[in-house]
Amino acid sequence: MAKKDPVALPQIDVRPPNLVEMWQSTLHWFSLHSLQILIAVGAAVLIYTLLTGLRSLGKRLKGAPGDTLGFANVAGRAFARTTHFFMAMVAARLVVSYANPPQMVLKTVAFLFTIAAVFQCAIWAREIILGLVERRTSADESQSLANAMGLIRVLVTFALFAIALIVVLDNLGVNVTGLVAGLGIGGIAIGLAAQGIFSDLFAALSIIFDKPFRQGEVITYDQTTARVEHIGLKSTHLRAMSGEKKVISNANLLQKEITSLQMLAQRRVTFAIGIIYQTPEEKAEAIPAMLKEIVEAEGHIFVNAGLVSFGASSLDYQLNFDVPDPDTHDYFLSRHRVGLAIWKRFNAEGIEFAYPTQTSFTAAPDGRAIMPYPEGHARLA
Numbered sequence: 001m002a003k004k005d006p007v008a009l010p011q012i013d014v015r016p017p018n019l020v021e022m023w024q025s026t027l028h029w030f031s032l033h034s035l036q037i038l039i040a041v042g043a044a045v046l047i048y049t050l051l052t053g054l055r056s057l058g059k060r061l062k063g064a065p066g067d068t069l070g071f072a073n074v075a076g077r078a079f080a081r082t083t084h085f086f087m088a089m090v091a092a093r094l095v096v097s098y099a100n101p102p103q104m105v106l107k108t109v110a111f112l113f114t115i116a117a118v119f120q121c122a123i124w125a126r127e128i129i130l131g132l133v134e135r136r137t138s139a140d141e142s143q144s145l146a147n148a149m150g151l152i153r154v155l156v157t158f159a160l161f162a163i164a165l166i167v168v169l170d171n172l173g174v175n176v177t178g179l180v181a182g183l184g185i186g187g188i189a190i191g192l193a194a195q196g197i198f199s200d201l202f203a204a205l206s207i208i209f210d211k212p213f214r215q216g217e218v219i220t221y222d223q224t225t226a227r228v229e230h231i232g233l234k235s236t237h238l239r240a241m242s243g244e245k246k247v248i249s250n251a252n253l254l255q256k257e258i259t260s261l262q263m264l265a266q267r268r269v270t271f272a273i274g275i276i277y278q279t280p281e282e283k284a285e286a287i288p289a290m291l292k293e294i295v296e297a298e299g300h301i302f303v304n305a306g307l308v309s310f311g312a313s314s315l316d317y318q319l320n321f322d323v324p325d326p327d328t329h330d331y332f333l334s335r336h337r338v339g340l341a342i343w344k345r346f347n348a349e350g351i352e353f354a355y356p357t358q359t360s361f362t363a364a365p366d367g368r369a370i371m372p373y374p375e376g377h378a379r380l381a
Contacts (some may be wrong), residue, residue, distance in 0.1 A: 044091035051087040054079055074131030078124045089116040114171050122164040129156050133209075151201075151233065203250035204233045213260045220259040266301065266322040269335050273342065274314030274354040283351055287317055290349070294341045295321040300334060314354030 058079025093113040096106050133152060208231065213219050218227045219238075226238035226246055236253055238246045261267070275284070284307075291305040303320040310316070319342075323334045346353065364370050 040095040044095045047094060048087050048091045051082065051090065055082045055087075058082070074128060074135065077131055078127040081123050081127055083116070083120060083123070086116040086120040089113040111171070115168055118164045118167045118171075119161070122160040126156055126160050152205075199251040200234045200249050203254050204231065206254060207231055207236070207250060212254075212258055218261040220261065221253065221256040225261070266324045267331055268303070268320060268322055269300075269331075269338070271319040271335075271339065271342070273317040273319060274311055275317070275346075276352045276354045277313075277315060279315065279351055283349060284315065286349075287351070290345055291317075291319045291342065294345055295319070295338060298334065298338055298341065300324065300338065311354070313357050 058076040058081075060076065089109070089112050092109050096109045130149075130153060134149070207213070213228055215228050215231055218225065224238075224240060224246065226240040228236065229239050229245075230237040232250075235247050235249050238248070240246055273287075275287070288305040292302045295302040301322040301324060303322060305317065305319040308316050308318045321338070323331055343353075361369055362371070
């Protein structure tokens with residue numbers, strides 16, 4: 001029995017039609033525009049080289065000596081993060097714009113260029129924003145700033161790349177209206193659920209950037225005077241002058257009137273002084289001048305002094321003076337020295353300090369003042 005020849009099966013092209021069409025059109029384009037393509041490739045190489053030089057310049061500016069957080073350094077940090085993919089797509093986009101390629105090649109390169117440009121802009125914006133934030137807080141090296149910067153990096157990165165992703169999806173033809181609305185509603189729900197946490201968090205960022213006070217400073221709020229020990233993302237820890245530790249939420253602390261005692265150029269001291277009514281007139285008149293001499297001898301700034309009221313058992317004077325540079329001159333020690341100097345000077349001048357006294361008078365039935373004991377008894381005494 002004769003063998004039959006095998007039937008030759010037709011060759012089937014299993015490649016996607018779009019890729020086949022793209023490949024054939026590209027070959028046809030190369031054959032017709034070879035000179036334009038060579039010129040465009042040369043221009044692309046030149047552009048890529050220029051962008052590489054710009055990237056290298058950014059790296060040099062980033063590590064340049066001097067102000068490590070200057071504007072040139074911040075710009076250098078951004079340019080140093082330029083990706084090779086972005087540089088290649090910039091060159092390719094310019095090539096296809098000049099060389100008149102097939103429509104499918106043009107669309108593919110344009111799409112890849114859009115992705116590269118959008119995400120590269122997000123990277124540049126991230127570096128510039130973080131650099132400016134670090135520049136604004138360069139004087140603060142506390143742990144709270146390190147924690148805040150970590151959180152800021154996460155928030156900035158998430159926000160920028162989320163925007164970049166939405167832009168890319170929009171260029172792909174995806175309807176992003178529902179996505180944006182969903183993100184907005186989800187953000188509102190999360191904000192309402194964690195309202196207290198976010199209020200304290202943003203209050204902490206306000207303290208770190210606005211610097212109403214810093215760690216280590218002595219502040220006064222309400223009736224409390226305390227030293228700031230730690231500024232956290234949720235609360236601030238303080239040490240009261242009496243020794244106890246106080247913890248207050250950042251949002252609650254910023255709602256109060258805060259007085260910082262750390263940056264005072266000078267601090268006011270007030271003394272209330274009472275002398276007896278029997279003080280001679282000339283010595284009572286000379287007291288303001290005496291007080292001025294005492295204050296200036298201690299190296300402080302005399303403000304004023306004088307009689308302010310007639311007390312129940314004393315002539316009441318008030319002295320006001322300023323302690324310059326409280327950081328160098330201890331405030332409490334300065335007040336102690338001035339008080340002792342006043343006491344010594346008054347003792348030397350024979351001026352007596354008043355203290356609460358009471359005099360009792362007795363009267364006869366007709367209203368005449370009489371002694372409370374017989375006169376003979378007084379003589380015997």
